[in-house]
Amino acid sequence: MKIVCIGGGPAGLYFGLLMKQLDPRHDITVVERNKPYDTFGWGVVFSDATMDNMRQWDPPTAAEIQQAFNHWDDIELKFKGRTLRSGGHGFVGIGRKKLLNILQARCEQLGVKLQFETEVDADTDFPDADLIIASDGINSRIRNKYAPIFKPDIVTRPNRYIWLGTHRLYDAFTFVFEKTEHGWFQAHIYKFDADTTTYIVETPESVWKAHGLDKAGMDESIAFCEKLFAADLQGHKLMTNARHLRGSAWLNFQRVTCEQWSHFNGRAHVVLMGDAVHTAHFAIGSGTKLAIEDAIELTRQFKELGDTPERIPEVLQRYQALRRVDVLRLQNAAWNAMEWFENVGERYADQLPPEQFMYSMLTRSQRISHENLRLRDKAWLEGFERWFAERAGLQLPAHVQAPPPMFTPYTVRSVTLKNRVLVSPMAQYSCVDGLPGDFHLIHLGARALGGAGLVVAEMTCPSADARITPGCPGLWNEAQRDAWKHIVEVVHRQSDAKIALQIGHAGPKGSTNAPWDASGADHPLPAGNWPLLAASAVPYLDGGAVPRAMTRADMQRVRDDFVRSTRYAADAGFDWLELHCAHGYLLSSFISPLTNRRSDDYGGSLAHRLRYPLEVFAAVREAWPQHLPLSVRISAHDWVDGGITPDDAVQIARAFKSAGADMIDCSSGQVSALQKPTYGRMYQTPFADRVRNEAGIATIAVGAISEADHVNSIIAAGRADLCAIARPHLANPAWTLTEAAKIGYTPIPWPRQYLAGKNQMETLFAREKAQQSQPQYKEPA
Numbered sequence: 001m002k003i004v005c006i007g008g009g010p011a012g013l014y015f016g017l018l019m020k021q022l023d024p025r026h027d028i029t030v031v032e033r034n035k036p037y038d039t040f041g042w043g044v045v046f047s048d049a050t051m052d053n054m055r056q057w058d059p060p061t062a063a064e065i066q067q068a069f070n071h072w073d074d075i076e077l078k079f080k081g082r083t084l085r086s087g088g089h090g091f092v093g094i095g096r097k098k099l100l101n102i103l104q105a106r107c108e109q110l111g112v113k114l115q116f117e118t119e120v121d122a123d124t125d126f127p128d129a130d131l132i133i134a135s136d137g138i139n140s141r142i143r144n145k146y147a148p149i150f151k152p153d154i155v156t157r158p159n160r161y162i163w164l165g166t167h168r169l170y171d172a173f174t175f176v177f178e179k180t181e182h183g184w185f186q187a188h189i190y191k192f193d194a195d196t197t198t199y200i201v202e203t204p205e206s207v208w209k210a211h212g213l214d215k216a217g218m219d220e221s222i223a224f225c226e227k228l229f230a231a232d233l234q235g236h237k238l239m240t241n242a243r244h245l246r247g248s249a250w251l252n253f254q255r256v257t258c259e260q261w262s263h264f265n266g267r268a269h270v271v272l273m274g275d276a277v278h279t280a281h282f283a284i285g286s287g288t289k290l291a292i293e294d295a296i297e298l299t300r301q302f303k304e305l306g307d308t309p310e311r312i313p314e315v316l317q318r319y320q321a322l323r324r325v326d327v328l329r330l331q332n333a334a335w336n337a338m339e340w341f342e343n344v345g346e347r348y349a350d351q352l353p354p355e356q357f358m359y360s361m362l363t364r365s366q367r368i369s370h371e372n373l374r375l376r377d378k379a380w381l382e383g384f385e386r387w388f389a390e391r392a393g394l395q396l397p398a399h400v401q402a403p404p405p406m407f408t409p410y411t412v413r414s415v416t417l418k419n420r421v422l423v424s425p426m427a428q429y430s431c432v433d434g435l436p437g438d439f440h441l442i443h444l445g446a447r448a449l450g451g452a453g454l455v456v457a458e459m460t461c462p463s464a465d466a467r468i469t470p471g472c473p474g475l476w477n478e479a480q481r482d483a484w485k486h487i488v489e490v491v492h493r494q495s496d497a498k499i500a501l502q503i504g505h506a507g508p509k510g511s512t513n514a515p516w517d518a519s520g521a522d523h524p525l526p527a528g529n530w531p532l533l534a535a536s537a538v539p540y541l542d543g544g545a546v547p548r549a550m551t552r553a554d555m556q557r558v559r560d561d562f563v564r565s566t567r568y569a570a571d572a573g574f575d576w577l578e579l580h581c582a583h584g585y586l587l588s589s590f591i592s593p594l595t596n597r598r599s600d601d602y603g604g605s606l607a608h609r610l611r612y613p614l615e616v617f618a619a620v621r622e623a624w625p626q627h628l629p630l631s632v633r634i635s636a637h638d639w640v641d642g643g644i645t646p647d648d649a650v651q652i653a654r655a656f657k658s659a660g661a662d663m664i665d666c667s668s669g670q671v672s673a674l675q676k677p678t679y680g681r682m683y684q685t686p687f688a689d690r691v692r693n694e695a696g697i698a699t700i701a702v703g704a705i706s707e708a709d710h711v712n713s714i715i716a717a718g719r720a721d722l723c724a725i726a727r728p729h730l731a732n733p734a735w736t737l738t739e740a741a742k743i744g745y746t747p748i749p750w751p752r753q754y755l756a757g758k759n760q761m762e763t764l765f766a767r768e769k770a771q772q773s774q775p776q777y778k779e780p781a
């Protein structure tokens, strides 16, 4: 085959040499606009997995790279006058120049033609080629030429960064954070050869502008960074090797993805590779890894399907299908890490103490979990766990190992939860006339015995017409109060769990079926309906029952109903109360602009839409004993254009905080039937994180949190203070006890009646773990 690689970066060179090695008869040319030793950029980072891959595909190149590699294990953080370090992270770095020189030499040795100082205008410059690799980097001319076919999606990110180098040497991947009068700067630092270190400085656009760096030349920018990071640089200079660049030396990262990776131009097949088709932010490693792995995958497909021109279409199809998945996975992790660095200043650096800040930084991509950190550096993690537990109020003798964060206590007002797990409120639709009965005693009682710190009873309604379904519980009369009191007393007598009640009014989503009845959840009852109230006359479902927009008299009546329920809840002995302001129910219908169309004082701006929910909150807070906690559940994202966004959620949380809320329970959605949520593991936790660290109020994270490892990571990183677990508790009332056994946390107390099962469960999980544990490759953080 005749192959031309446009662009002699890692992708083009490595693919060229691999294909030549596959069959020396291939005629391969790499065309590069620069001179052979004229390359920019400092060190690049590889993972051990990429190195293993390279060793398999071309041992001589891998051996050369291996010799030139710098390996380091530790990550060091310099922050607020402290230096923290954790190990076991295993990175390797190499100078970009050195890497390209090794690849160039190997290409020449194998007979790949290298044509330097040649600017390629178009793929059609090579009419006799069978295959053209567009490995022409992030600004790929070839990708741009065929943009309607490749459909690139290019997102320019807000932070500014500058690639610099220094001769100060470091023995760890180092992060330094410095605050100026305008905001935070961070440096990402790693040594890549015997006497040089990459030094990338990054800051938000607003901070960069406030310092006038948008008008600064290269020398001024370097002088600025040298002064800012003087303590770290210890007299060393910063250097640039990009003096050829026009315009600002400070770049914005561009995230590139493409829908289609290849195209037949009428004569040859053109395929994108490396940065031309995808980019990954430097916060997670380097695009070089992806470029090299692209080259390997395409070669593998030629090897498996045949390296002849006829096989090209099939090969390219498989290449795209396979690479796309891996690349997306890495890009997602890189995106999380990038966002962490974009928001790090005010959200984390200003809020978190150094130990927790370090933990948050190490887990920024969200693919490194608590147990993964334990594998990397047990001593560091145990030190962190001790620090965390002591902050949570535990006094531990030196020989006693601290519990993981999930099993530390948490105190709000006068209530101390034994751990950070909540049984999330879950409607059971099993009452008659709003009276909880045997089912509720068994249901809530079993979960109270199952290890959670707080069991939250389902949404309970302040009046009969406030119910979602005829089976929903109520708290508008003394019989209901007494029924709840019985349950609360049993829970208190038989377990050390606390018990909460969630009070809520169904509003526009009332008078509907239980999920298993008639036409199913959210659909109107076939008969026996009651009139609905809402902020505005907007039905939840198209064609569904239309609620009446509340009058001021309705508002006063409903507020007073909430107060009556609150007093009954206090009489019943509940430890904690939650006000339901989420999921499109009555109070939520005021908050969301999708459901609140009012033109009076209770509609319009967010501040006005919050007025009624805050009025109810204030009345409830007043009626609820001062020594007991009151949390508020919100929908932090409507998942509909024009609806509530996480930015609004921060404002909503601030308003409830000022009104005296203790915690915000960060759920999302169910406000509009048009919602398009993005589900995934811990998918609502970013809202709890933002609210906690931007509004400065404690939060409860909820949604697809299904393992102790999730809870530990969330709590330890300060992304929330408590985790609510719903569906897993339906299947397993003893979810907390089970998860403790799974991670080998054995000091957790069990109900004494169940003790015979504890040891057995712990032994079985320990055995399972031992069987599974094999040396594993560790991804870079």
Ligand SMILES: Cc1cc2nc3c(=O)[nH]c(=O)nc-3n(C[C@H](O)[C@H](O)[C@H](O)COP(=O)(O)OP(=O)(O)OC[C@H]3O[C@@H](n4cnc5c(N)ncnc54)[C@H](O)[C@@H]3O)c2cc1C
Pocket (backbone or CB within 6 Å): 006, 007, 008, 009, 010, 011, 012, 031, 032, 033, 034, 040, 041, 042, 043, 044, 045, 096, 118, 119, 120, 121, 135, 136, 137, 138, 140, 141, 163, 198, 273, 274, 275, 276, 282, 285, 286, 287, 288, 291
């Ligand atoms: C200047 C620069 C510095 C970088 N520094 C670092 C770093 O220090 N650390 C790090 O981890 N990552 C760095 N990166 C990013 C990382 O190297 C890339 O993700 C990786 O190089 C991707 O490899 P690639 O082969 O796809 O693209 P590139 O390495 O960008 O290679 C593309 C090549 O194509 C050539 N080219 C483009 N258009 C034409 C044309 N029309 N005709 C001929 N030749 C053309 C370019 O000169 C370039 O050599 C840098 C990238 C660049 C471009």
Ligand SMILES: Cc1cc2nc3c(=O)[nH]c(=O)nc-3n(C[C@H](O)[C@H](O)[C@H](O)COP(=O)(O)O)c2cc1C
Pocket (backbone or CB within 6 Å): 424, 425, 426, 427, 428, 458, 459, 502, 580, 582, 633, 667, 702, 703, 704, 705, 724, 725, 726, 727, 728
């Ligand atoms: C059967 C069921 C009933 C629910 N009822 C309520 C409720 O009464 N109040 C509430 O705020 N959320 C309710 N939810 C939402 C859960 O509390 C929780 O936010 C959601 O299920 C996501 O958590 P998970 O992924 O752990 O299930 C309910 C969820 C389920 C599955």
